Amino acid sequence: MNESTIREILRTYIVRELIRDVSYPLTNEEGIISGGLMDSFSLASLGVFIEEQFDVYIPDPELTVTQMDNLDQIVSRVLQG
Amino acid sequence: MLTLASREQYTTLLDADTLKIPDDRPAIIYLETNQAPVIVTRSALRRRIHQEAASLVNLGLHPDDLVIIAHTQSLESIYAFWGALAMGAIPSMFPTLTDKLDPDVYMKSMGELVRLSDAAAVLTTDEFAPVLRPLVTAPVFESARLATSSSSSLFVACQPNAANIAFLQHSSGTTGLQKGVALSHAAVLNQIAAYSDAIALREDDVVVSWLPLYHDMGLIAGFILPLVQGVPLVMMSPFDWVSHPALLLRAIHDYAGTLCWLPNFAYNHCAHRIRRRDSQGLSLATMRLFINCSEPVHNSSHQLFLERFRENGVRPEMLGVSYAMAENTFAVTQTTPHCAARVEVIDGKELELNRYAKAANIDAPAAQERVSCGPPITGTELRIMDDSGNIVHDRHVGEIAIRSAYLLSGYYRRPDLQPFDGKGWFLTGDMGFLSDGELFIVGRRKDLIINAGKNVYPADIEMVINQVSGVRAGRTVVFGVADEREGTELLAAVAEVLTEDEAERRAIGRAIRLEVARQTSVTLSYVHLVGPKWLLKTSSGKIARGANRDKWRRETMTIP
Numbered sequence: 001m002n003e004s005t006i007r008e009i010l011r012t013y014i015v016r017e018l019i020r021d022v023s024y025p026l027t028n029e030e031g032i033i034s035g036g037l038m039d040s041f042s043l044a045s046l047g048v049f050i051e052e053q054f055d056v057y058i059p060d061p062e063l064t065v066t067q068m069d070n071l072d073q074i075v076s077r078v079l080q081g
Numbered sequence: 082m083l084t085l086a087s088r089e090q091y092t093t094l095l096d097a098d099t100l101k102i103p104d105d106r107p108a109i110i111y112l113e114t115n116q117a118p119v120i121v122t123r124s125a126l127r128r129r130i131h132q133e134a135a136s137l138v139n140l141g142l143h144p145d146d147l148v149i150i151a152h153t154q155s156l157e158s159i160y161a162f163w164g165a166l167a168m169g170a171i172p173s174m175f176p177t178l179t180d181k182l183d184p185d186v187y188m189k190s191m192g193e194l195v196r197l198s199d200a201a202a203v204l205t206t207d208e209f210a211p212v213l214r215p216l217v218t219a220p221v222f223e224s225a226r227l228a229t230s231s232s233s234s235l236f237v238a239c240q241p242n243a244a245n246i247a248f249l250q251h252s253s254g255t256t257g258l259q260k261g262v263a264l265s266h267a268a269v270l271n272q273i274a275a276y277s278d279a280i281a282l283r284e285d286d287v288v289v290s291w292l293p294l295y296h297d298m299g300l301i302a303g304f305i306l307p308l309v310q311g312v313p314l315v316m317m318s319p320f321d322w323v324s325h326p327a328l329l330l331r332a333i334h335d336y337a338g339t340l341c342w343l344p345n346f347a348y349n350h351c352a353h354r355i356r357r358r359d360s361q362g363l364s365l366a367t368m369r370l371f372i373n374c375s376e377p378v379h380n381s382s383h384q385l386f387l388e389r390f391r392e393n394g395v396r397p398e399m400l401g402v403s404y405a406m407a408e409n410t411f412a413v414t415q416t417t418p419h420c421a422a423r424v425e426v427i428d429g430k431e432l433e434l435n436r437y438a439k440a441a442n443i444d445a446p447a448a449q450e451r452v453s454c455g456p457p458i459t460g461t462e463l464r465i466m467d468d469s470g471n472i473v474h475d476r477h478v479g480e481i482a483i484r485s486a487y488l489l490s491g492y493y494r495r496p497d498l499q500p501f502d503g504k505g506w507f508l509t510g511d512m513g514f515l516s517d518g519e520l521f522i523v524g525r526r527k528d529l530i531i532n533a534g535k536n537v538y539p540a541d542i543e544m545v546i547n548q549v550s551g552v553r554a555g556r557t558v559v560f561g562v563a564d565e566r567e568g569t570e571l572l573a574a575v576a577e578v579l580t581e582d583e584a585e586r587r588a589i590g591r592a593i594r595l596e597v598a599r600q601t602s603v604t605l606s607y608v609h610l611v612g613p614k615w616l617l618k619t620s621s622g623k624i625a626r627g628a629n630r631d632k633w634r635r636e637t638m639t640i641p
Binding site: 020021025033034035036037038039040041043044045047048051057060061063064065 | 114115179181320323324325326327328350353354355356358359533587591594595596597598599603604605606607608
């Protein structure tokens with residue numbers, strides 16, 4: 001799966017399931033948690049989704065606001081495998 | 082242990098078993114993701130508490146002074162709280178600063194609390210202290226200073242009077258800060274004796290908690306009860322737990338946990354968001370009780386949790402329920418240990434039209450499941466009253482009124498707020514019914530949303546939104562939306578705006594979400610912008626919350 005596909009799958013998941021507004025134009029650098037779009041509970045949701053969707057397990061110490069606050073950071077972490 | 086029979090041997094919280102017998106048994110085990118556990122023995126805890134207390138005396142604090150604890154949740158906050166108690170002061174835990182909160186707004190809110198409550202000092206982290214100092218009128222003392230300014234060996238505990246206020250509990254938000262619930266030593270000890278009896282507390286119990294200490298469930302059940310009773314407390318920060326929920330299960334597995342209090346959403350959070358590989362091989366079979374408390378209990382959340390963690394040893398009889406509130410110190414009711422909570426199926430239509438909980442078949446069109454909160458604990462009298470103050474019969478819905486030996490002394494320095502009626506009854510603002518001696522909750526009279534166990538006053542959130550540029554001042558409504566998947570009420574906001582430009586509306590929507598996140602402890606799940614005159618008002622000119630929620634539902638239910 002290439003980067004742009006991963007990015008779009010994640011973007012769709014975040015706006016649909018976490019922000020709950022499919023028309024929300026989420027940008028790549030926008031702070032998802034620091035910007036108040038979702039709460040830190042959603043980090044755990046992201047961890048589950050990423051494992052199910054991409055078979056990538058992100059250990060707990062990396063599931064933090066500092067490391068997973070925007071789409072660029074999340075995509076980059078998924079690509080690391 | 083403090084029991085109903087041994088109650089007279091305990092005068093104040095300073096008689097806590099953990100402090101009275103300072104040996105090498107673990108008092109607190111503090112866990113953090115990616116860090117080694119920190120084990121604090123009883124003797125180390127006592128030494129550290131006495132050191133804090135001696136420092137507070139040295140710094141000029143006196144018995145009965147109000148001391149605000151504004152820490153991130155950590156062992157430091159625990160030492161500060163008990164240190165203040167040990168020298169006779171009145172500690173109060175303030176909500177912690179989170180990643181998304183604006184530090185300026187947080188510090189201003191702290192300044193407001195200090196002003197309103199006339200606090201004598203603020204105890205905080207080394208990092209917050211220099212920021213906070215210019216913003217509050219009271220002296221600010223950081224951890225490093227409290228840990229070094231005196232020696233524990235010099236300290237002699239000041240044994241207060243049992244009727245003295247032990248500590249205050251505040252809800253968050255502007256509304257919550259104005260009503261500090263003052264609890265006496267006697268009230269707290271009465272509650273712990275009665276509640277320990279209700280959960281059949283044992284000396285070999287182990288409490289596991291991720292709960293915040295500024296909330297009654299976290300403060301009493303997840304902190305004071307185990308320390309008073311001398312049972313080990315395994316704890317973690319709520320901020321760590323929400324992002325890493327498996328931490329709780331690992332703690333139960335590693336330390337053979339037996340008791341754990343959770344708000345309803347936490348059952349869904351664990352079931353949906355703990356990855357299989359993180360829970361594999363963990364045993365929860367040592368648990369006696371997971372106690373669902375602090376927000377409406379959904380049977381579906383219990384079933385979800387049970388189904389997901391059955392392989393880890395969770396059984397139906399472990400799932401208990403308690404109805405609790407800060408004004409009663411903590412618990413009002415508790416289901417019987419080792420018995421699954423009773424579930425009643427009632428006719429929702431009859432409930433709405435006649436306020437009567439008529440039994441129904443689960444397949445009936447308006448059938449609703451309600452989970453029992455159990456009978457009142459020893460020492461609590463409970464009544465269900467109608468609008469005229471008359472007691473209603475079984476299965477009839479009314480406001481829950483309580484009277485007990487562990488109710489609040491009053492709201493701190495608010496003589497204008499009288500919590501009781503002439504006969505000592507406290508009207509809870511919650512609506513419910515009794516069935517065979519057990520309490521069932523059906524709703525609330527007061528204007529309050531419970532989001533993930535947190536009490537949220539919609540007016541506080543509306544005030545923030547009304548200040549966002551582009552929003553028509555005073556034309557905003559915030560309400561709760563029950564969410565089955567999350568097991569809690571999510572927050573929705575509808576705001577009137579003048580602009581019809583899509584890009585401008587987007588920017589306003591973003592600003593609303595951002596400001597609410599920065600200025601309050603919650604996140605909005607839905608933001609709906611509408612044109613002028615959309616909002617409905619009551620005949621007295623107030624924004625009609627329920628009617629606007631219904632209108633929002635109708636308007637948005639077609640959006641995918």
